[in-house]
Amino acid sequence: MSEYWQKLKAHRAATMDTRIKALFDADPGRAGTFSASLGEMLFDYSKTSIDAEAMALLIALAQDRGVAERREAMFAGEKINDTEGRAVLHTALRNPDASVIVDGEDVMPEVRATLERCCAFAEQVRSGAYQGQGGAITDVVNIGIGGSDLGPAMAAIALSPWADGPRLHFVSNVDGAQIAETLAGLDPETTLVIVSSKTFTTIETMTNAETAKAWMAQKVADPAAQFAAVSTSAERTAAFGIDASRVFGFADWVGGRYSMWGPIGLSLMIGIGAEDFRAFLKGGAEMDAHFRAAPLAENLPVLLALVGIWHHQVCGYPSRAVLPYDQRLSRLPAYLQQLEMESNGKSVRMDGTAPATVTGPIVWGEPGTNGQHAFYQLIHQGTGVVPCEFMVAAKGHEPELAHHHRLLIGNCLAQAEALLLGRSMESARALMEKAGFEGAELERQAAHRVFPGNRPSTMLAYPQLTPEMLGRIIALYEHRVFVEGVILGINSFDQWGVELGKELASAMGPILEGKADGAGKDGSTAQLVAFMRSHG
Numbered sequence: 001m002s003e004y005w006q007k008l009k010a011h012r013a014a015t016m017d018t019r020i021k022a023l024f025d026a027d028p029g030r031a032g033t034f035s036a037s038l039g040e041m042l043f044d045y046s047k048t049s050i051d052a053e054a055m056a057l058l059i060a061l062a063q064d065r066g067v068a069e070r071r072e073a074m075f076a077g078e079k080i081n082d083t084e085g086r087a088v089l090h091t092a093l094r095n096p097d098a099s100v101i102v103d104g105e106d107v108m109p110e111v112r113a114t115l116e117r118c119c120a121f122a123e124q125v126r127s128g129a130y131q132g133q134g135g136a137i138t139d140v141v142n143i144g145i146g147g148s149d150l151g152p153a154m155a156a157i158a159l160s161p162w163a164d165g166p167r168l169h170f171v172s173n174v175d176g177a178q179i180a181e182t183l184a185g186l187d188p189e190t191t192l193v194i195v196s197s198k199t200f201t202t203i204e205t206m207t208n209a210e211t212a213k214a215w216m217a218q219k220v221a222d223p224a225a226q227f228a229a230v231s232t233s234a235e236r237t238a239a240f241g242i243d244a245s246r247v248f249g250f251a252d253w254v255g256g257r258y259s260m261w262g263p264i265g266l267s268l269m270i271g272i273g274a275e276d277f278r279a280f281l282k283g284g285a286e287m288d289a290h291f292r293a294a295p296l297a298e299n300l301p302v303l304l305a306l307v308g309i310w311h312h313q314v315c316g317y318p319s320r321a322v323l324p325y326d327q328r329l330s331r332l333p334a335y336l337q338q339l340e341m342e343s344n345g346k347s348v349r350m351d352g353t354a355p356a357t358v359t360g361p362i363v364w365g366e367p368g369t370n371g372q373h374a375f376y377q378l379i380h381q382g383t384g385v386v387p388c389e390f391m392v393a394a395k396g397h398e399p400e401l402a403h404h405h406r407l408l409i410g411n412c413l414a415q416a417e418a419l420l421l422g423r424s425m426e427s428a429r430a431l432m433e434k435a436g437f438e439g440a441e442l443e444r445q446a447a448h449r450v451f452p453g454n455r456p457s458t459m460l461a462y463p464q465l466t467p468e469m470l471g472r473i474i475a476l477y478e479h480r481v482f483v484e485g486v487i488l489g490i491n492s493f494d495q496w497g498v499e500l501g502k503e504l505a506s507a508m509g510p511i512l513e514g515k516a517d518g519a520g521k522d523g524s525t526a527q528l529v530a531f532m533r534s535h536g
Ligand SMILES: O=P(O)(O)OC[C@H]1O[C@H](O)[C@H](O)[C@@H](O)[C@@H]1O
Pocket: 145, 146, 147, 148, 196, 197, 198, 199, 200, 201, 202, 205, 256, 257, 342, 495, 498
């Protein structure tokens, strides 16, 4: 363990009893000092126990771990994903004017050409220049899972005020319930199906794609003509029968969970239009430029990562909650669960050794104010501490409902304040006295109304959720994951942990069908197979 980890732990131990509120009392400028901004986006991490010394140590740790060097290696197209032998260049997708060399070749002409093709196809679908066999496309179904679903599905909700194209639907689960219910409401003659899969082998996606094709074939003479594909495998998309003119490729240096900036965003492009999609890319590129240029101590992704390191690795809080006070970001927690947990949920470092500290935390969340009426009880009064990452826009999209938005913001700020301040036993007693309690009963009732407070939170505030702002937010979190990964010494860009379950699942099919026996299975699995066979 490097000297900075030791120093951070020692500093935490020495300052544990200092309440965050006391840090504000001691330093009237605290909010400004422990905040950073990019244009009109403000990141305030002052409601955490990080003080000047902790921040200096965290920055020193980031420097010691080579964050700046790794960052440049990533942008330069070096093969930093070295367990898969790949570069990591999703940033190139949102910066089409850049020049990036991989294996001696400038990859950008291809990136630009694909973006142009995607945008052109999206506009053809929107304008009716491309038609279904029963007329203009009214509905688009994106079939994909994980990184081939969560990004565009999340963004389609986030950017609904910009949706002026065909309706978008997303099918990911192999559970037939989802595709059955989605297709039930649609007309095959005016539906476009986009099969999105980096590998084009994912069992869920391929099963759903075949089902959609059969559904289409019931009413349409040439079902494949109403399919498009997004994949790195031109061979497999051709084998599925999709014409190359509607196949949009990307390179293996775009990780699945980092892929919404390229052709995986095709459904979104159709929904909101090429121009607004480009604004989303622009927002991502702005965050990239900031990430590369801003000093570490003013660098939003670096600061967000260091707050994460402080809370999980130094303070030992096991999870973090993402709490967007923005109903349109309702799928952001799910998106971030893949981004963060698939990237940094590792038990091995780049060099093959075990990490010296815990790695990625559990990430969870729900939009506010809904969460307040559900799990905030635990956040306020539970025995464990959950650092909360709030986010909120100053302005909504419903001017006639500005009073709703005021309430939304009020709740968001009040929750962060309540977490910070808490309520002492003394105040709880005063409340109970007013309510007419006395003696032992007053004490008992008051104890239930105590809030420990001193619970950390951060706030990401922005003027309004626009395509550009969403691009900034997503890129901010991507780079946060990267910085945390570099500090932990792990590869944030592979996902070997998803493979074993897949292998076992493909062997389970024949056993469930009774075509293979389950000999050698553990007792529990054998019992469950028997249950499924007899009740199925
Ligand atoms: O895009 P695909 O190749 O179909 O992959 C879809 C998803 O499945 C895999 O199991 C990975 O865990 C994800 O990172 C990926 O996004």
